[in-house]
Amino acid sequence: TGGGSTPTPPATQAPSQGATASANPDSLPRNETLYTTGTQWGPPANFNPIREWDSASGTKGLVYETMFHYDTTAAKLTPWLAASGTWTDDTTYEVKLRPGVKWADGQPLTAKDVVFTFELGKMETIPYHNLWDWLKTVEATDDQTVKFTFSKANYQEWDFMLYTRSIVPEHVWKGRSEKEVLDGVNENPVGTGAYTFMSKDQDRVVLQRRDDWWGKAALNMEPKPKYIVDIATPSNEVAMGLLLQQKLDLSNNFLPGVANLVQGNFGLTTYYNEPPYMLSANTAWLVPNTTKKPMDDPAFRKALASSVDVKKIVEGVYGNLVKAASPTGLLPQWEQFVDQAVVGKSGFAFDAAKAKKLLADAGYKDGDGDGFVENKDGSKISLSLIVPSGWTDWMESARSIAASAKSAGIQITPDFPDYNALVEKRSKGDFDLLVNNERQLSNSPYTYYEYMFQLPVLKQQNTVNFARYENKKAWALVQQLDQVKTDDVEGMKKIASQLQEIHLADMPVIPLWYNGLWAQSSTSVWKNWPAAAGSAPKTGAVMWRNWLELGGFETLTQLQPSGS
């Protein structure tokens, strides 16, 4: 496999590379190297940008690039490979590519590459295949211009596509079979990005900066680390050890207790220097199976929502590393879409007494005096809450949820099936309650509402609407939201507000807390890490898949060597 795993004698490469490489690449200079962890969990498996879920870290974002980036603070697309993108009419989108962008092999990036990339989606097993449900054609009108014609313009989703799909070179990929496109290792990736893969081994990939990257001139940006070593995530405690030993610059792991270290004098920083320390990355939901009794009753779901003491989880389990979610579950970055009036009217908070009252009002009574309420028909309620075995923080949280539900009179037993089994139960609807955080921060709350309300409910629900909540009106609203132009914030807000009303009235899923954008960095070698305070960058310091486009890359360009 990769050249990294077999030692190469230095003699063969020293003379030829001597001119460009400032240091012996066999031993990376510490002050030019960024060590990161928290992205990949094992040996790098492939460099295939189509496999967004398991390609080696940096494959997308550092080696391959997308047409746009998304600025989560400003909430807008940043042109990247594209110089601009505009809706020429309601169903036509035109992208002008940036001139002078070159592939790593020297070939120029052209509109045909973009067309090729999107047409790959016609293959059924390609993740963005369903784009072609509403995309009619992609054409290169000239070398720099791509025209997308839609049968139905899903503006919100389209923006998401624009910054998530890596563009691949047609001249390299042409003729690859479906199998190869989907499953190929793509051993020597040719991308447009600022880095190339230098070596890989069991527990790492090493990326080297391309000094001829187009963005240096075109964007006036340069990622500062000459080398990036991304270490396959060992366990939390090992990552923490490495961080303390200053062998690691950025850990994107969940490091419980790191708050203590940030407060102490260890040279560690996080985005905030007080709770919640991290930016928020996604929402953890408590998902009730609404096809089962009593979760099919909105009143019960609302009582359940009031019974969960999220604060206790935030403090006890996470040591304040996360933030309690707002009743809408929308991430803080989407705060503008939260209709405070709706929340004020029908929002909820932890209140055991209220939960009890809600239950009583809805007819759930503790008839047999065991401390737990029964169904209206008198049958016992005994719910199980499943989270994957081994996910310690969630396991602890599940225990905590069970405990606080108990005080409201709802009997919940935490259960920790194996992840695989959980996935199967989840997709078949064979569960009572579960915790899920599948959806990440994105350009639009649309993705969250799609997650909540998507219809139809199938026999197998693989990615969304695990609650199997059926509300035609809500789903119609979601689709409507999709078709609101992304610059029409007011239009979005209006629909969002209606959706929030439905959500809070019916509680198909119960927001719990916001998982953090785990990022703890050491200032021993690199400084100017993103932080809330002062003039520090406001981007997310993450190397996670799909997050380099959300500000991760920009963070790299703003780092400064600590020595200087």
Next chain:
Amino acid sequence: MTALQEAEPRERAGVRREALYFAVRNGKLLTGFAIVLAMLVLGLIGPVLIGGAPNEYGTSPMSPPSAAHWLGTTTFGQDIFLQFVHGLRSTFAVGVIGGGIAAVIGMVVGFVAGYRGGVVDEVLNMLTNVILVIPTLAVLLIINAYLGIRSVAVQGLFIGLTQWPWAARAIRAQTFSLRTREFVDLARMSGAGTWRIISREIAPNMSSYLFMTFILLFGGSILIASSLDFIGLGPTDGVSLGLMLQNASQWSALQLGLWWWFVPPGAAITAIVGALYVANVGLDEVFNPKLRET
């Protein structure tokens, strides 16, 4: 025959009385058992005396040992001493269940193979060897991973089911030499059946040996269980010393300076198993005149 005569001088005191004489004077045996017993008592009465749920969150997380929390608290404010005494319980439970099951299987296989001999022996021997060669922890990992382990009892069961081969081999060898002793034939001529001979003639002759086997299996089970717990394949319910270790390590206890979370469970396992080993050597000395320090 000559050796036999020398080993059994006619005028020596009764075997049992002599064993007792040396037992109460054997420092190793006494120390070993004292430690194990102390731990056992702590595990048995500790939870009763202290009361409260071991996993209950407390109000003072991460506090060092104090009068209120003898061994301090975890990240979640759980009282470590309380977890510790509960953990001792399950640790002993795993030892007893795992060691017990392994001992029973090992004895049955060992006795039957050793006594029956012939094809039965060959087949059992083959089985033993097969299980012996298969790396058991790997198997346990797999079984655990797929079936999931709910309780200490199930964990003990699995450990017991994979840990017996060496014991079977050792017992088989002993039985093999005992079954050629003529009292076995004499029992046969008195109309005793196989099972009776094994249980009434052969087993009593190696009772000390069987006991030692059990001790070793007991200690082994505890160690294996703690490894499994540590990798995250432990029981999902309850507390055990291994789970405490796992939690401590997963929540970076050492890095955060919460040594009181990490040290006691490991030290207790070491103490129990180590004490068992020491006691085992002591026993060996008691029952085996050659090992006695004269």
Next chain:
Amino acid sequence: MLKLDDVTKEFRIGAFGGKSVTAVRNVSFDVVPGEVVSLIGESGSGKSTIGRMILGLNPITRGSITFDGLPVRAGKEYYRHIQGIFQDPFSSFNPVFKADRVFSMIKDTYYPAVPAAEWAERIETSLRDVRLNPGQVLGKYPHQLSGGQLQRLLIARALLLDIKLLVADEITSMLDASTRIDVLNLLAELKARGLGVLYITHDLSLGNYLAERTVVLRGGSVAEMGPTERVFGDPLHPYTRELLAAVPRLHEAWDDAPPSDTCFYHRGGGTGALYEASPGHFVACAGLSDC
């Protein structure tokens, strides 16, 4: 009463019995009531193996052993009539139990209904028969008893049953001269009561002292057999002669074995055909002319 007919025993050794060792080869003889037959021969000649086959402790490979016309069937009934005593008295007792447990085992199997008092009486009688003082031996552990005492306990045990045949395998090898002779005398008395005894030994003088008939084994097959006085007085087989010559005698000097030029040896693999030299006196030779 007891009849061995062309008995052969092969031990299989190694995994799944790859190799085999022939311990006993085509041996035939019989024992009648009130007769002591002594089985002599060097170590490893198969004496114990024959005894164990008779006792049903080892299966027979070929040939047959019958007792009162019935084949050997290890089990309760069989052992009611035939009992054995092994060569090592110390290992015949389970060291962790009291020695008199051998009696209660008999009771459990054969006389469960006999009341305790009567049983105690029977034991006492039996012990007195072997000239043991019950008070001295009962309730003691094996290691608290002497070899001779243990040996006699075993005989007493056998006597509790109404046995017809006793297989006594080198029962005196562990005893010193004086105890030894006591045991031998006891056997002789039992014989007088009609008991058949197969007396296994490698000590010729003991065999000679007790037995009516003698079977000389060599390498698993019979070298010579016949009335004791004929076998000892007129040994025909050179091996017998060699054995006799090697026995140290108190008042005679050792003499060398007569050169074995006259007779063809039957070592392993022979047919074991026996030639009857005189009535009842058989010798394994190729033919009369050679002897």
Next chain:
Amino acid sequence: MSLLVSELKVYYRTLKGEVRALDGMSFGLSDGEILGLVGESGCGKSTLAKSLIRMDGRMRHAGGRVVLDGEELPIADDRRMNDFRFRKVSIIPQYAMSALNPTRKLRKMVTELLASRGTDVDTAELESRMSQVGLPREVLDRYPIELSGGMKQRMVMVISTLLDPSLLIADEVTSALDVSTQKAVARALLGFRESGYVKSMIFVTHDLALTHHIADTIMVMYAGKLAEKAPADVIVKAPRHPYTRLLLDSLPEVGVRYADRRLEGIAGSPPSLLDPPAGCRFRDRCPIAGDECAQDPPVTELAPGHHVACWKA
């Protein structure tokens, strides 16, 4: 006199007290003499043999002296005794069958053993001695496991006598062998004396008849004490101690048959050595015991070389 043992007392330490396995033995052994040592099982024969060369951890030298070739043997001092072992005193142990290290070829073992005593192996000499006991020289290149019991026994004999000790102790070397091998081994021992490999020898056995064949003198022990010591023929033909007589009487010989002559054993059993009764230790079993036997009988020399410890002798 090459060996002079006087008032030797060796006790075993046990939980219950001291077992007086040797309780005041005195005897002498002259150059070239073979002493046969007989006696009931447990009377202290092996104890005597062991105490002359190496006492084990439980043995205690409670008194008495041993003088060999004019030098006193420091039998209680394990370290000092080392100089005498093998060179002056040597032993063929009772356990000869298992006395050879199972994982060393014999040649190597002999070489290493001799080297550790500061001597080199004289291969020719070694092989000639082996052939004298009927061992082919190939045996040296085998492992002990590959030898039969008799061969091992003879090999041990050869090894033990390699340094020509002046005293050889042979402890029941023949009891585990069948008659023909027994004879060969006994003959070899005699040969060793003839060839001068050993000067004198103590031959421990329970087989009176066999001793008679090779020993010059026979010493009969009873319960840790000397009972009678006399030239072999005298012991066999004209024993004076009642124990010796009864012992001889109970010996069946080829030709003696129960039907013809009923032999009798000695009634009773020997006294416990833990706390032996005062006086003659054979008293309880002695048919001719009298009141004087309550006193310890002194060893008296009845005739030249014929010592008896009995009031009635």
Next chain:
Amino acid sequence: MRRYFGRKLLIYGLTFFVAVTVNWMIPRFMPGDPVASMVARASVAKPEAVEAMRVYYNSLFGFDQPLWQQYVNFWGALFTGDFGISIWLFPTPVTTVIMNAVPYTLALIIPSVLLSWVVGNRFGAYAARRKLLDNTVLPLGYVLTAMPYMWLAVLLAWSLGVIADLFPVAGGYSFSMRPNWSLTFALDLVHHWALPFLSLFLVALGGWAIGMRNMIIYELESDYSNYLAALGAPARLIRRYAFRNAVLPQITGLALQLGVLVAGALVTEIVFAYPGLGSLILKAIQNKDFFLLQGTFLFIVLGVLIANFIIDVVYVVVDPRTRAGMAGARA
């Protein structure tokens, strides 16, 4: 002798057969569908696409064939060294994944097993019947053996790694290094190897020392030792002989312990994030990578079998008794 090996080979063959069969059964009979989890991870929402992917992966892994056919194919593939494709590290072949990890594991196991065995035995032999050592240093041995592997490992990592900063706590070599043939790199490898090795070594050491001590006491009391002592041989020679005999059971003990030692190595690797098979197994379990799990498991079984076989050969070479045909009694 030939019988001895024939018998051993039979056992090995049987073990291998059982192991392979059990192994084959794992992904097929255990709850949870590996393909389902693969599909789930790809986050494909559309039912048709899901179905297409499922069909595709099922045929890729051969799950669409009848069971017996799968079983036969499995054996066929096995003999060509093909353990299938890793699910977790898709589409890397399992063989490649394993082969990348194996050097690290071997580098840990072989030296720690052999060294702890040699040193432990020497040490135990030395301590036996020497009162002072026996009462001071050996108890330390008991404590060491009784330690859970990971506990010692974590303590070492923390004290010598994080606190004292003497050793790195993760990785097979520095993250700043690229493999090359230089002394610096070799030293770096050793530096990373030292702590995991030490923790394995220490735990195993005590066990061997104790075993040897007990064994040699028996040997020192044996007849041949007594005979040598009676002939005035110096204690050194007697001990040397006793050692050789006592070592033989320890060799068999090594075979018995191998499985345990491998297990210990796995746990230790996990603690030190050492990129060997142990970390791999843990990840394979966590990610439900059946094929990788199968592969590693088979590899371990094979490794243990080979090691056992070597031990058997060594045993025959050093113990004359096996050669003299007593083989049947042992095994």
